[in-house]
Amino acid sequence: MITRRWYRRSGKEASCREVGQVLQSYLDxxxxxxxxxxxxxxxxxxxxxxxxxxxxxxxxxSLARQAPQVDSEAIDRLREFGEQLTSE
Amino acid sequence: MGDxxxxxxxxxxxxxxxxxxxxxxxxxxxxxxxxxxxDAEDLVQDTMLRxxxxxxxxxxxxxxxxxxxxxxxxxxxxxxxxxxxxLRDPDATMERLADEDSGDLGPEGQVxxxxxxxxxxxxxxxxxxxxxxxxxxxxxxxxxYQEAAEIIDVPTGTVMSRLHRARTRIxxxxxxxxxxxNGRPT
Numbered sequence: 028m029i030t031r032r033w034y035r036r037s038g039k040e041a042s043c044r045e046v047g048q049v050l051q052s053y054l055d056x057x058x059x060x061x062x063x064x065x066x067x068x069x070x071x072x073x074x075x076x077x078x079x080x081x082x083x084x085x086x087x088x089s090l091a092r093q094a095p096q097v098d099s100e101a102i103d104r105l106r107e108f109g110e111q112l113t114s115e
Numbered sequence: 116m117g118d119x120x121x122x123x124x125x126x127x128x129x130x131x132x133x134x135x136x137x138x139x140x141x142x143x144x145x146x147x148x149x150x151x152x153x154d155a156e157d158l159v160q161d162t163m164l165r166x167x168x169x170x171x172x173x174x175x176x177x178x179x180x181x182x183x184x185x186x187x188x189x190x191x192x193x194x195x196x197x198x199x200x201x202l203r204d205p206d207a208t209m210e211r212l213a214d215e216d217s218g219d220l221g222p223e224g225q226v227x228x229x230x231x232x233x234x235x236x237x238x239x240x241x242x243x244x245x246x247x248x249x250x251x252x253x254x255x256x257x258x259x260y261q262e263a264a265e266i267i268d269v270p271t272g273t274v275m276s277r278l279h280r281a282r283t284r285i286x287x288x289x290x291x292x293x294x295x296x297n298g299r300p301t
Contacts, residue, residue: 051279055253057260086285089235090254095146097139101156105138108160112167113127 041069046076054083121171129170133178134163141182144258144266147251148190158193162186183265231289238288246281249274 046069052058053066070077121129141162145155165185166173173181239250245267252263253274260278264271 051282052275055260055278057275082286083282085231086235086282086289087254089232090239090250091257092232093236093239094143094255094257097143098152101152102139102142105142105156105159105163106135109130109135109138109163112163113130 041065043069043073043076046070046073047079050076050080051083054080054087126167126170129173129175130167133170133173133175134166134182137179137182138163140179140256140258141186143256144183144186144252147248147256148186148266154193158186158190161189161193165189179262180265183262184268187266187268234289234292235285237292238285241288242281242284246277246284249277250281250285253278 046066049058049066053063058066070080138159141159142155145158145162146152149155149158162182162185165188166182169185239247242250248267249263252258252266253260258266260271260274263274267274
C-alpha cells in the first residue's frame with residue numbers, strides 16, 4: 028500500500044499531478060482505502076484525469092482477460108502430489 | 116511452529132492448511148515464470164516438496180508470500196542447473212534471462228486488423244522481460260505488489276515503478292499501432 032503526504036492535507040483537493048502520481052496504484056487497489064475517496068472525488072470532476080483512468084482501466088481489463096485457462100488436470104495432478112507427500 | 120523438528124501429523128496438517136489452498140495460484144505464477152506447462156508443473160512440485168520439508172520453520176504468517184519465495188529460489192536453482200555459467204551471479208539471473216528473451220514486435224498492420232485485445236497482447240510480448248513479468252504477475256495473475264515483489268525478489272517500490280513504466284509502454288504501443296485513439300480502443 029502506498030501513502031503520500033498530500034493525502035493527509037485535510038480539506039485540500041488533490042491536484043491532477045497528485046492524482047496522476049497514484050492513478051495506477053489506485054487502479055491496482057494498492058492505495059489505502061481512506062484516501063481513495065479523495066482520488067475518486069477528483070476523477071469525478073476532472074475530465075482529463077477521468078479519461079486517463081479509463082485508458083489504463085481498459086488496458087488492465089484487457090490484460091486480465093489474457094489470463095490463460097488453468098489446466099484443471101495439472102491442478103489435479105499437483106493436488107495428488109500433495110496428498111502423496113502427506114501420506115508417505 | 117518455530118521448531119523444524121515438528122511431528123509428522125503437525126507437518127501434514129500445516130501443509131494442508133498453508134500449501135494446498137495455494138496450489139492453483141502457484142501453478143498460475145509458475146506458468147508465467149516458465150512459459151511452459153510441463154516446466155510449470157515441475158516447478159510447483161519442487162516448491163511443494165521444499166515447502167513440506169521446511170514447513171516446521173514457517174511461522175504461519177503470509178503463506179502465499181512464503182511459498183512464492185520458495186518458488187523463486189527453486190526456479191533460480193533450476194536455471195542454474197540448466198545454465199551453470201550463471202552460477203557466479205545468481206542475483207542477476209532473472210535480469211539476464213529477461214534481457215535475452217525480449218519478444219519481437221510483429222507487424223503493426225496485423226495488430227490493427229486483429230483489434231484491441233490482440234494489440235494489447237502484442238504490446239505485452241514486445242516488452243522487455245522485466246516489465247513483462249510484472250504485468251503478468253499483477254495484471255494477468257492478479258498478485259499484489261508485495262506478492263510480485265516476493266517472486267522476483269525486488270522491493271515493492273520497484274514492482275510499482277516497473278508496472279507503471281510497462282503500462283506506459285503498452286499505451287504508447289497501442290497509440291503507435293493505431294489500435295487506440297484518445298483513450299478509446301478503435
